[in-house]
Amino acid sequence: RASTATRASSKAKELEKLQDQFLDIDVDDRDPCIRLPPCETRKGWALQCDGLAVGYGTRTVATCAIVDLDRGFRCAVLGDNGQGKTTVLRSLAGQLPPLGGVFRWAQGLRVGLYAQDVYTAFSPDMVAEDHLFRCAREAPGQNPPRQEIFDLAGALLFGPDDLKKKVGVLSGGERARLCLGGLLLGKYDVLLLDEPTNHLDVETVEALADALVGFPGTVLFTSHDRAFTTKVANRLIEVGDGAFSLFPGDYATYCAQLEAESDGQAPPPKAEKPKTQTIAKPAPDKSKQRALERLEKRVAELTAERKQLESELSTSYDARKGQRLAALLPELEQAEAAWMEAAG
Incomplete structure (x- = not known):
């Protein structure tokens, strides 16, 4: 029969092992590291697009001349x-059929x-x-x-x-x-x-x-x-104004160009005009303005609904809300495209 001292020593060793395990778990709280499985590596082209037009239904959202990657x-x-x-x-x-042109992997x-x-x-x-x-x-x-x-x-x-x-x-x-x-x-x-x-x-x-x-x-x-x-x-690849194409610079150049264009959009100072000069302003197209307002309102409504659904789904999943979000995303993109086209 084991002595009291022997049993105490055994218990101490078991406790030491458990403490080591807990220490390992605590110490292992390191930064995440993602390793992607290897894939085939070969040189040459991956993607070729020739006159590709993309969109939904019969509505073209963007086209390209030639994009090779x-x-x-x-x-x-x-x-x-x-x-x-x-x-x-x-x-x-x-997932979406081309509305014109071709692409190939x-x-x-x-x-x-x-x-x-x-x-x-x-x-x-x-x-x-x-x-x-x-x-x-x-x-x-x-x-x-x-x-x-x-x-x-x-x-x-x-x-x-x-x-x-x-x-x-x-x-x-x-x-x-x-x-x-x-x-x-x-x-x-x-x-x-x-x-x-x-x-x-x-x-x-x-x-x-x-x-x-x-x-x-x-x-x-x-x-x-x-x-x-x-x-x-x-x-x-830059997408805008109904077209997409390869951008010739890096991302820093792209951001700098956006900032320069944004600065250039500031309204210039108004020059003083002779008091006798009269400039006739074209009458606003009220029907176009109303259509633009309706589109803007629709985009705002869909955006608010999307944010609400994403907020609710981030805490608990509901199949009906998930299906609505899936249907809403392309609907919102089409509404935004129509709004941008009307505003332009």
Whole structure:
């Protein structure tokens, strides 16, 4: 029979082991690190667009003459809201049929899309970790180690308990991050990312930027995050005034040009005119003005509804609200495009 001293020594060792485990957990609270699975790396062109026209239904939002993009570039798609950035990405992903012209991806390239509303397509009964493992399993080549999948999930703010939850109880933000994780595990050669930094904290945004910079494939993305775009983009596509084309400079040049154009829009000082001079002003087109006001009101209503839905979905998911958000996004983009066209 063990002596009291022996039992005490054994208990002390067990307690020491438990303390070491707790210390390991505390110390392991490091910055997130996202590792993208490798994809095929080859030189040559990735995307060719020739006279491509994109839009919804019969309404053309933007067209291009020729846009060619080589493999390995990380291309930011830039422009004001309503100009057609999301429409361009959805068209290149094959979700929207071209309204004119053609585009083609190089043979063998696998293209994956992350869209702002894609998380609404999840089955509510799906378990979160099952989605990640399925995406990794369906990707070509050897499956990544389980720990890499868990590491990616952790970088996207999913703890062990979160991964056991059904999608139906996840918030809209959690669903969006889960969808992004599945896309990153898919070993796609081309990543099309529409506002990928939404629903991510600052550290995870930085980790995603680092991962994309080290990604050997091709990336096209939209983002309102200037720091993220500055770090990731080494090529630019500008969308505006019904057209899209490659921008000849870098992102710093693009921002400087926008600021210069903004400064140039300031009204010039009014010159003094002779008192005898009379300038006739054209009569305002009241019908056009009323149409513009209606469009402006519609854009404001849809924008307010979108913000309300995103706020509600970020805390708790509701299928009906998710479906409404999915339908609202293209509706808002079309309304913004119509408003910009009428205002121009």
